[in-house]
Amino acid sequence: MLPERFLDRMKSLLGEEYTDFLTCYDRPGYQSLRVNLLKGQEKDLAEKVNFLKEAVPWAKGGYYYRSEDKPGRHPFHEAGVYYIQEASAMAPAAYLAPVPGERVLDLCAAPGGKSTQLACAMGGRGILVCNEIHPQRAKILSGNIERMGIENALVLNHEPAFLAKRFPAYFDKILVDAPCSGEGMFRKSQEALKEWSPENITMCARRQRDILESAAAMLRAGGRLVYSTCTFAPEEDEGTISGFLREHPEFYLEEAKKYQGMTGGMILGPKADMPEIEKAIRLWPHKLKGEGHFLACLKKEEKSPDGVLSPGGEEKGISPKECREWAEFREEYLKIPFSGSYIRFGDQLYLIPEKMPLLTGLKVLRPGLHLGTLKKNRFEPAHALALFLKPEDVKNTLDLSLAQAERYLSGQTLPAEGEKGWYLISVEGYSIGWGKLSGSVMKNHYPKGLRI
Structure with missing residues (x-):
């Protein structure tokens, strides 16, 4: 039972396409997952996970599967060979397109699907900061970072405004998958359907503007920001982006490839007001194999103020003498060297990414790769280390x-x-x-x- 006021608005937005849109709710949604490219080559992974038949066009490593395949119950799921993720939800990280060595922020990261997708593109190089404001959801995020064997992620639990003060113009690329009214997930989520109201849309739009303000402050000159939602509400999509661009002339919308079934952003008022909004992208469930999504690729002008390369300084790490037990374990059981700096949280030892910013004053759930526990005269390896390693490494x-x-x-x-x-x-x-x-x-x- 879709809300009547929602249906009235969608009929007004879609016109002749409204019947096709409404009919898609009578069909089951598509099931999809993304193979973990940190575990191997896509072709090899897809062959090993033998129930993957059709690729998701816009996402490297994305595939559709049948509901009867039940990948969540397969041992490969626990091994982090893949991440079960809705196909349209794979688009924002794909359009952000990070490369190895960059400083990347996923500002609203839980449960971690997009963060793990960004990590695959980065190949273990650079710094991936994954932030979630809600503590319990941040724990789920941290667990998924561990399961996928990611080594260069810093998982934080902060409000965006706090991070904006801590990381001015620091990141090369930022993903803002903003909390929204969830209209695009009505076919999959009864919870989103129950919580829908015009008042909630207004509240979400206000919150999204605040989050975007914080993200803008953290992006370096020339950097890219992708804003996304899983809602159809224009107030949260084109409305939010149009308002942001009016207040931030240093940003502009990038033209991005649209795959079959994707359309441009919708003009809400006179076309002369914001013609570039058509460069945004809408994903419609009646046009492609996925749920409803919106995204916009924003670029910050090169003439913007220079970034702060190391806000507060960088973590120096501890001396090798402080992790002697780890060195002995590594010599006895591992075949690969571990270069880089280490940090201790109590008796827990982590390998931190190169040029890790200073962690003092941050609420940190995971500061890199968890190696294990330093015990008296012995070392006990962490589960995260096992999921990072390959059999040939030991x-x-x-x-x-x-x-x-x-x-x-x-x-x-x-x-x-x-x-x-x-x-x-x-x-x-x-x-x-x-x-x-x-x-x-x-x-x-x-x-x-x-x-x-």
Whole structure:
């Protein structure tokens, strides 16, 4: 039961297309996921995940699947081989198009689909700051960053206005996937349908303007900002962008490729008022295989004020003497060197990205790659380290079949032979956790909170 006032507005917006739009709600939505390009080449991943048949045109690594395939119950999901993500939701990160070495911000990042997509494009190089204002959602975000084996992400829990003061003109690229009324997800989300109201749209539009103001302050001269929502409401889409551009002459809309089924932004008043709004992009559920989305690619003029390259300075890291146990573990069990700086949070050791900004005063959930726990005269590797590593990176491995992996994920021990010590456990070549061999028993170190 779609709200009557929503239907009246959509009929006015769409005209002759309104019937096609309404009919799409009688059909089930499309199911999609994105393979994790940090785990390997797209072709190899798509072949291994053998239920992927059709690619999402606008997103590298994106594929459709059938609901009966149930990828969320497959061991590959726990191994971070893919991220289940709605196809239209893959578009904003694809249009932001970060490259390795850049400083990138996902300002409203939970639950992490777009952050993990940005991380794949960055290939582990540069700094990816993933922020979420709600503490519980920030924890979910951090968990997904871990599951996908991402090494260069800094996960924060702050209001955008706070970050704007801390990171003036710092980022090369910023994604603002703004909280919205969620009209584009009515086919998938009963919660969005129940919470809909004209008052909520007005509240969301006001909040989106504030978030964009903060994002604008954090973007360097010449940088790109992608604004996106999953709503059809013009007040939150073209209205928000038009108002922002009027107040920020240093920004302009970039022309971006439109794939089949995408249309330009809608002119809300006289065309002379804001003709460039047609450069924005709308994704319609009756025109393509995905839900409703809106995005706009904004560029900041090169003549804008210079950025602050290292606000507050950079993290220097700790001395090697303070992580001797890690060095011994690395020498005994790993084949790859770990270059870079380390930081301790209590007894927890992290590898931080190069040129990490100073963390003092920030609410940090994850400051890079979690390596493990420094205990007295020994080191216990973190689950995040296992998901980052590949079998060829370690000296001891145990590769499981899908049936064996299900037993491992439930917390069971496994029979095994070999030298005692730590083993990277994998499923069909993809790392999934740690085990420790003692005698002929592989003790299970899959985190208890994740066990199935």
